[in-house]
Amino acid sequence: MIKKVLITGATGLIGSELVAQCHLEGIVVNYLTTSKEKIENTENYKGFYWNPSEGEIDEKAFNGVEAIINLVGATISERWTEKYKQVILNSRIESMKLIYETLKKIDHNVVHFISASGIGIYPDSKTKLYTEEDDAIGDNFLAKVVVAWEAAAVKFKDLGMEVSKVRTGMVLARNDGALPQLVKPIKYGVGAPLGSGEQWQSWIHIEDIAGIYLFLLKNQLEGKYNAVAPNPVQNKRMTKMIAAKLNNPLWLPNIPAFVLKLVLGEMAVLVLEGQLVSSHKIEELGYHFKYYNLENALQDLL
Structure with a gap:
């Protein structure tokens, strides 16, 4: 059983929930942060400074750590200018490269990435x-x-580690992520399905996405895993369900795709395109979803 884990992105949406779940299981968490103000130091939660763009990292972060959970990455919900696209990419790749190069040169006990x-x-x-x-x-x-x-994650196999990749769907949480953005226009009476409304939304509740990371960690499972709830819905259905929960009827027609492309630019693919994704593999291995249906998830979050 893994007793100590290093988490990057521990103070973000998924990271905060995962830290809480790790602590419930008695797992000690070290975390890396780019903000010296966010460094805490308690018995089971210790922060260490790093700056991936400058190649700077506190090697003490790896002391006693047996697994690393890498959640770091700039938000994709900001307009995709050419400059920002580079930020999205670099924030994911440079950070992993720095961890990889550091592990190559220090003594460590990390067996799972x-x-x-x-x-x-x-x-x-x-x-x-x-x-x-x-x-x-x-x-x-x-x-x-x-x-x-x-590809950057797979490289850690060269260091003799098991590697897991968590292909995450739309994470639904109360105060952050996609849900507040979906709720806002509906609350103000201007909600409507986006584009055709037929694009699939493979969603997952915040407790389940953190639960899947913990499940992979505890069972030392490697490979690719889709982290989505078992019942994806189409955009029009999700919009209607949120409106019903808020008791705010939808009266506007669908927002045309060309309008969304004008407003969002290239980033419009986030709302206009979708994938119908299966959660069968993780369920077969024994993960039990707490929030199986969107109805239950919205009941909890709204």
Whole structure:
């Protein structure tokens, strides 16, 4: 059983929930942060400074650590200018490269490297159900990022570690991530399905995404895993379900794709495209979802 883990991105949306779940299991957490103000030092939660763009890292972060969970990466929900696209890519690749180069030169006990990834690697489709066995890769910027992200993770096998890649869907949480953005227009009475509304949203509740990381960690499982709830829904269904929960009827027609492209630019693929993704592999291995249906998830979060 892993007793001590190093988490990058520990203060972010998924990281905060994962830290809480690790502590419930008695797992000690070290974390890396780029903000010296966010460094804490308690018995089971210790922060260490790093600056991946400058190649700077506190090697003491690895003391006694048996596994690394890598969640770091700049948000993809900011306009994709050419400059920001580089930030999205570098924030994922440079950070892993720094960890890799550091582990190569120090004595350590790390046996398992678990990295965030994304279902954005799969092509947009309204009919195909994607499993981890599918090799098809999307042709947009997001898919390119995921390919590079996973390639950087796989390198850790060269250091004799087991490597896991967690292909994450749309994470639903109360105060952060996608859900507040979906709720806001509906609350103000201007909510509507996006584009055709038929694009799939393979979502996951915040407790389940952290739960999957913990499950992989505790069972030392390697390989690719889709981290999505068992029941994806189409965008129009999700929009209607949120509106019903908030008791705010939808009256506007669908927002046309060309309007979203004008407003969001290249980033519009995040709302106009979608993938129908299977959670069968992780369930077969014994992970039990706490939030199986969107109804239950929204009941909890709204």
